[in-house]
Amino acid sequence: MKTTAKTTVNAKAALSYSGTVWLLVLQLLVMLPFVQYLPQWLIPVLVFTAIWRIRVVKGYSNRPGLRVKITLIAIGMIGLQFSGLPFPSLDFMVTILLLGFAFKTLETDNPRDGIVVVFLGYFLLAVHFLYSQSILAGLYGALSLVVLTAVLVVIQHPLTFMHNRQSTQHTLRLSASMLLQCLPLMLLIFIVAPRLPPLFMLPLPSSQAKTGISDSMTPGDIANLSQSDGLAFRVTFKGDRPPQNQLYWRGLTLNHFDGRRWQQFADDYELRQLQRHFEQHYRWQPNQLEVRGTAIAYEALYERSGQPWLFTLTPVSEVYGDVLRVGDYRVMARRELQAPTLVKAVSYPDSLRDINLQPMVRQLALQLPPDTDPRTRTLARQLRADSDSEQDFIQRVLARYRTQPFHYTLRPPTLGSTDTIDRFLFDSQRGFCAHYAGSFVFMMRAAGIPARVVTGYQGGEWNAAGHYLSVHQFDAHAWAEVWLADSGWLRIDPTTLVAPDRVERGLEAAMQMEGSFLENQLFTPHNIEWLKQLRQQIDSVQYGWRRFVLGYDQDAQHNFLQNLFGELTVKKAVFTLGGLLLAIGFLWVILLGIKPLRQRHSPEQLIYQRFCKALAKQGITREHGQAPGDFARRAAAALPEQASAILDFNRSYERLCYALDKNEDKTALLGTLKQQLKQLQ
Amino acid sequence: METHAKPTLLFRVKSQLDQWLKHRLPQTREVTLRQRQIFIVPTQLALGMLLLTLLLFILGINFQNSLVYAVCFWLLALLVLNILHTYRNLAGLTLKVIGIEPCFAGENALLTLELSCEADKKKYAVQLGWPEHDLSEVNLAESNHLRVQLAYPTQRRGRWTPPRITVRTHYPLGLAVAWSYLLSDISGLVYPKPQEQTALQPNIPNHSEHSSGHEIPGGSHDFGGIRDYQPGDAPRRIHWAKYAQTGELHSKTFIDYSSPECWLDWDALPFPDAEARLSHLCSQVLTCHAEQQEYGLNIPGTRLEPQWSEAHKNRCLTALALFGTLE
Structure with a gap:
């Protein structure tokens, strides 16, 4: 038996050496993943403070005084100033937080400071998920959580009686098992805890600024997007997959043309204003839609884009999710997408849209900038005069794209700033979908046919492993819609006449000759078959993660x-x-292994209780805590005729309890004890 | 009136609480902590953790970020689960009071406790004692039996019943504290503080029944030898030269070969204060014992015939300690 293996408790005790090392490991672990998003000069600062702290603990250096601390903070502030982070931005705040976290090491002396560091670590660990929510980031976060929790144990309860290695194993195992045990409750809360809409607007991490299709189109925009293989959204179809050339994922309609740029309206609206405008003047009117054809039901999971645009097959008759429906048959989110967002929809692509065209919409769809592109206007009027009908006119315009030497390219020449349509249609004749859609709509309007540019995505990559469609940024596309009196809005994609492959087989096939598909990327595994399959497998796991975890x-x-x-x-x-x-x-x-409420008794104790009960019936009760020997002698004195039986029983009982040899057979003795009890009763 | 009412109310609540505690945790020598005995509440740190989860929840809401939610809920679950872990760290612990060593007033009474638990239910960072005096931390990991001595400063002589002993733990995360009390029925003796009333000494007819008239106490004539210092040895007996060499206290002893029967008599002392008499007598008992001189003690109510033995010394000191009490 050990005596006085105790330590006196002292609330202001210094942090142990191992505790300090643990804290440094923790800080490194928490700050490491931020390195890829935040200013690089943070790394030397962190390394410097860690080394200093170790030297202080080992006694080589002094603790930093007030002057040093102020200097350090000043250096940090200057660094912050020069790194050029915009002021109220998440990056700025996280950088400050990280600096504070690093400097805190220099004055972490007692367990209380250590706890502050651990709590800050928990917070930063969560903040990192604002930058990345990948599976890898999630796993790394879980691992960090185990270490952080272990440190929380170690700094409060240094198990000094163990070897370092032993205590490390012990604490990590404890922490991991506690976190595992927490999982069921965590998942339950995760599933049922209410999800509220954002309370106030917060600045976004810069690394996830707006991506994808924007609310205006100059000819270069979509060509730029085509160089990105970032994911835009994934779609799961309820029934069969529609043919590839029907997959027009419609996002926005662009009505206003200023001679160079297509945008939604003449004015630039901020999102809230735009939504108000839509709700007041351009609402979704179900009675304008005549549903025809077969339904396509699907679920689309949109990646975080920082923009409110959603992309659906038009027209949508039913949609589930927090969305706004607009009179131009678009579906848009009420907020910018800061997290993966799931929308369920049912579309009827063959339906008639806008049986009666409202004057306001007609006016929007006929707008042209005054006095530009005279050659195009003349051509349009001439072709219109030659045609029998509007349909005929459309066919003639399209035929011109086919017959003239138009060339589909991701590297179009620049068109200058004036008369861009003229220069494209008559001079360069080299362009991308945006050029074709824009010039087509111009021609329509010049001939008095309501028309508009539509932007979105076309096609997508079918993932056979997961049975879903992945739509990437390079699937971005622009096409046109014209309104005819008896058929409403019709989709017309002039690009198909120039490059049919673009719609049938995707951009990669269309650009095979030019070799410009994702040409800015060093490594393009898109054409290696087994790599492609592996990529699809991984992507399918990620889709599940996005859909069921992040998109919850x-x-x-x-x-x-x-x-x-x-x-x-x-x-x-x-x-x-x-x-x-x-x-x-x-x-x-x-x-x-928490024991049930009742104390478990050994068999001999149970027999002894019966013995006491039997004696109590005869009027002799055992006092609380009375030794068995005492009690037996008292009972024997009170009941002389049973004295020997009582004393025999007691002897056996005491032997069982206190003087049993290891080799002795307990069960035999228990049997004797029972028999002796029977004699008493 | 109001100023009076407040403490009374507080007092009443406190005494009610004490009553309830006494009922729930009766006096005992040995207790195994189970659900009935263990109390458990979150600590301040838990409040901090709660604030952290709230902050994370707001972060999760504003950025609509599922993984931030996950961290938030994981910590929340940890907060709850930790309560069970803290409880488990105390449950099944058996505390047994082994005994209390007698001491002199003003010194620390030492209480020996034995802790034990089942071998597979290890206990870490269990704090024991009185939070305002002596709190010790022990681990029952390598062995499942442990003896701990706790010190409690005494002030007055007599029978000392230790106040309830706190046993508590914050292990593992410090987010909850589980505690219990051990109210022991054991008590220890506190002897009077040995204090020779030197200022008065010349006037006292010391050792009244000793007729030869030459000075005996301390037998200052013949140097007898050196032994370890014992509490109560007069400072002038300390062998300072040896202390300078070894750093340990030793006392010089003096032997009086012609020592006759010596009585330490209450009535022979001229001080009016009973406590002062007891202190003086106590110091004399120690001196006589140290000099291996036979002595007797005569105080009101107790008369112990002259004798020299360890047991006799203890009897005398006990009589002094309990003088005037009901025992």
């Missing part, structure tokens, strides 16, 4: 719970939740 928002939660429980009632919710919580509690009690 208010609507997803609603759908999930409704699928599981049907209509939610309070009673159902309370019972299910209560039951699950009870189950988790029960699981924990079992996992932790």
Whole structure:
């Protein structure tokens, strides 16, 4: 037996050496992933503070005084100034937080400071997920969580009686097992905790600024997008997959042309203003739609784009999600997409749109800038005069694209700043989808036919492993819509006449000759078959992660719970939740080996209790805590005729309890004890 | 009136609480901590953790970020689970009071406790003692039996019943504290503080029944030898030269070969204060014992015949300690 293996508790005790090392490891672990997003000069600062701290602990250096601390903070501030981060931005705030986190090491003396560092670490670990939510980042976060929790144990309870290695193993195992045990409760909260809309606007990480299709189009925009293999969204179809050339993912309509640039309206609207404008003047009117043809039902999971645009097959008749529907048949999100967003929709591509064209819409669809592109206007008027009907005119215009030496290219020549349509149609005749769509709409309008440019994505890559369609940025496309009196809005894609492959087989096939597909990327695994398959497998796992973990928002939660429980009632919710919580509690009690309430008695104790009960019946009760020997002698004195039986029993009992040899057979002795008890009764 | 009402109310609540505690945790020598005995509440740190999760929740809401939510909920679950872990770290711990060593007033009473637990239910960072005096931290990991001595400063002589002993733990995360009390029925003796009333000494007819008239106490004539310092040895007996060499205290002893029967008599002391008499007598008992002189003690209510033995010394000191008490 050991005596006085104790330490006196002192609340202001210094942090142990191993505790300090643990904290440094923790800081490194937390700050490392930020390096790829934030200014590089943070790294030497972090390394410098860590080395200093180690020297202080080992006694080579002094602790930094106030002057040094102020100098360090000043250097940090100057560095911040020169790194050119915009002021109220997330990057700026995170950089400050990281600097503070690094400098905190220099004055982490006692466990209390250590706890502050760990808590800050927890926070930064979560902040990192604002920059990346990939599976890898998630795994790294979980690993960091284990280490952070272990440090929380170590700095408060340094297990000094163990070897360093032993205590490290012990604490890490404890921390990992605790976090694993937490998982059921964590998942339950994750599933049922209410998801609220954002409380206030916060600046975004710069690394995820706006991507994808924007709200205006100059000819170069889409060509730029085509150089990106970033993912735009993924789609799962309920039924069969529609043919590739039908997959026009419609995003925005661009009505206003200023001679060079296509945009939605003459004025630039901010998102809120735009939404107000749509709600007041350009609402979605279901009675303008005549549903025809077969339905296509699908779920689209949009990547974070920082923009509100959603891309659907038009026209959409039903849509589920927090979206706004506009009179031009677009569906848009109410907020910029800061997280993967899931939208369910049903589309009828063969329907008639805008049976009656409203004057306001007609006016928008006929706008042209005054006095530009005279050659195009003359051509349009001439072709219109030659045609029998509007359809005929459209055919003539399209035929011109086919017959003239137009060339589909991602490297078009620049067109200058004036009369861009003229220069394209008559001079360069080299261009990208934006050129074709823009010039086509111009011609239509010049001939008095309402028309508009539509931007979005066309096609997508079918993932056979996951049975879904991935639409990338390089699938960005622009096409046109014209309105005819008896058929409403019609989709017309002039690009198909120049480069049919673009729509049938995708951009990569269309650009095979030119070799300009993703030409700015050093490594393009798109043409190696097995790499492509591997990429698709990985992508399919990521899709699941995005769809079910990251995309678990208010609507997803609603759908999930409704699928599981049907209509939610309070009673159902309370019972299910209560039951699950009870189950988790029960699981924990079992996992932790917490004993049930009652004390377990050994068999001899149980027999002894019966012995006491038997004697109590005869009026002799054992006092609380009375030694068995005392009690037996008292009982023997009070009951002389049973004295020997009582004393025999007691002798056996004491032998069983206190003087049993290792080799002795306990069961035989227990048998004797039982028999002796019987004699008494 | 109001100023009076407040403390009374507080007092009433406190005494109610004490009553309830006494009922729940009866006095005992040995206790195994189980659900009935263990109390558990979150600590301040838990509040901090709660604030952190709230902050993370807001972060998750504003950026609509599922993984931030996940971290937030994971920490929340950890906060809850930790309560069970803290409870487990105390549950099944058996505390047994082994005994209390007697001491002199003003010194620390030493209480020996034995801790044990089942071998597979290791206990870490268990704090024991009185938070305002002596709090020790022990681990029951390598062995499942452990003895711990706790010190409690005493002030007055007599029978000392240790106040309830706190046993608590914050392990593992410090987010909850589980605690219990051990109210022991054991008590220890506190002897009077040995204090020779030197200022008065010349006037006292010391050792009244000793007729030869030459000075005996301390037997200052014949140097007998050197032994370890014992509490109560007069400072002038300390062998300072040896202390300078070894750093340990030793006392010089003096032997009086012609020592006759010696009585330490209450009535012979001229001080009016009973405590001062007891202190003086206590110091004399120690001196006589140290000089291996036979002595007797005579105080009101107790008379112990002259004798020299360890047991006799203890009897005398006990009589002094309990003088005037009901025992």
